[in-house]
Amino acid sequence: MVLPEVEQSRLPRRRDAQERRQKLVAAAQGEFAVHGVDASLEKIARDAGVAIGTLYRHFPTRLDLLMVAFRPRIEDFLGGAKRAMEMDDPWEGFVYYLENLFGLQAGNRGFNDFLSRRFTNSSETEQIHDQMCRQIGEVLARAQDSGQVRPDLTQADIVNLIWSNGRIIDATSSTAPNAWRRHLYLALDAYRAERAHPLPEPPMTNQQLYDGMVRLSTLE
Incomplete structure (x- = not known):
């Protein structure tokens, strides 16, 4: 024709x-x-x-461009939780989820920023962050239910680890690009149920966690 x-x-x-x-x-x-x-x-x-x-x-808008630019990493990140939940050993799934998450974080400063912040004027990014939090909760609960992860570990503790890992990546990306893996595995040792000791501070609430992620968006 x-x-x-x-x-x-x-x-x-x-x-x-x-x-x-x-x-x-x-x-x-x-x-x-x-x-x-x-x-x-x-x-x-x-x-x-x-x-x-x-x-x-x-x-x-900037967020329109961000979402298209990050789409492949977002898909890899969200797919990591599905693979983690399919693993027979809940502890191995928990470790896989965090290592996949932090590996994606380490390879891209922008994606590191995206994981750490909340963009409250975008319903699309809010949905992705809500999904991320649900995934963290599911992977964590499965490992806790198996008795392998300390029962007092919370979703907020994992997001705090994302924040701290982000600063490690910023400091070491050009000199020791795999330093984040040592920090992750030190944290994982502390997360094992048999290593649990009483903690002096209660976990952050969901609202405190949300407010912290929003504040990061306004600081930089």
Whole structure:
């Protein structure tokens, strides 16, 4: 079938727009990985070879661009919980979940930021963070029910570990890029049920945890 002349003229424009979008996503992935979620949008546009107005036509907000740029990592991250829950040994599933999570965190400063913060003006990111918290709870509860993880460990304790791991990654990424794994396994030893001792401070509440993640979004 031969397309009408008007339709034929639109096809190159559509291809050009798609190519520009792909270049913007690739440039954003590079900039966010190195400089975090607050990376310069102007620099991303320049790297993609387009004007800043073109970037905003494709991605009206920073979060729109973030979500597309991080989509592959988000899918890997959320898929890690499913694989963890399918493992026969709940402890091995718990370890796998955290190591997969922190490995994704370590390889990308922007994704590190995304995991640590709450973006309250985006229902999409709120849903992803809510899903993350549910996954942490499920993987943790399964390991606790098996008697392998100390019963007083909470979801907030795991998010605190994400925060501390993020700072380790920031400090060591160029000098000792795998240092985070030592810190993780030291923490895992402390999480074993047989290592449990009474703690001097109660866990954070869900609201305190949420407020902390929101505050990180306003500090930087």
